[in-house]
Amino acid sequence: MVKMCLRCYQERPLDSFRKGDRELVSCAPCREYARGNSYKNRRAQPSKVRADNLWALYRIRPEEYDALREAQAYRCAICGIHESEITVGSRGRPRLDGTPNAEPFRLVVDHYHASKRVRGLLCGPCNAGLGGFRDDPALLTAAARYLLN
Ligand SMILES: [Zn+2]
Ligand SMILES: [Zn+2]
Numbered sequence: 001m002v003k004m005c006l007r008c009y010q011e012r013p014l015d016s017f018r019k020g021d022r023e024l025v026s027c028a029p030c031r032e033y034a035r036g037n038s039y040k041n042r043r044a045q046p047s048k049v050r051a052d053n054l055w056a057l058y059r060i061r062p063e064e065y066d067a068l069r070e071a072q073a074y075r076c077a078i079c080g081i082h083e084s085e086i087t088v089g090s091r092g093r094p095r096l097d098g099t100p101n102a103e104p105f106r107l108v109v110d111h112y113h114a115s116k117r118v119r120g121l122l123c124g125p126c127n128a129g130l131g132g133f134r135d136d137p138a139l140l141t142a143a144a145r146y147l148l149n
Contacts, residue, residue, distance in 0.1 A: 005030055050103060058109035060118065068121050069107060076107060076123035078130075083107050086123055 005027035012027040086106040107121035
C-alpha cells in the first residue's frame with residue numbers, strides 16, 4: 001500500500017505517513033526536509049539569513065550583490081564612501097541562541113524604477129537623495145544649479 005504525499009507528490013509506503021496512531025499529510029522525507037528548514041534552523045545560518053534578506057529587500061542573489069560590491073570597489077557609486085565607513089543603525093535583535101546576526105547591508109541596491117533592473121549600489125543618503133528628486137536627472141541638475149547660485 002502506498003499513498004501520495006501532498007507536498008512532493010511522490011508515492012510513499014503508508015509507514016511514511018504514520019506517527020504513532022496518527023496519519024500525516026506529508027511523507028517522512030518531506031517532514032525531515034521541513035525540520036531542517038525550520039525558522040529556528042535557518043536563523044542559525046547567517047549566510048542563509050543574508051541570502052533571504054537580500055532577496056526580500058532587493059530581489060538579488062548574494063553572488064550578484066557581492067559582484068557589484070567588488071565592481072564598485074566597495075564604494076557608493078555617487079559619493080564614493082567606502083562601505084566600511086558606513087554605519088548601519090540597527091543590527092537587529094541579539095539572538096537568543098547566541099549565533100551572530102547576518103552581516104547588515106551597508107550599500108543599498110538602487111533599481112531603475114520602471115524596469116526594476118539594478119542600477120548600482122549606493123550609500124543610504126545618496127539613495128535617499130535620488131528618491132527625493134524622484135530619480136529625475138532634470139530635477140537633480142536644477143537642484144545643483146540652485147545650490148551653486
Ligand atoms: Zn513528500
Ligand atoms: Zn553615497
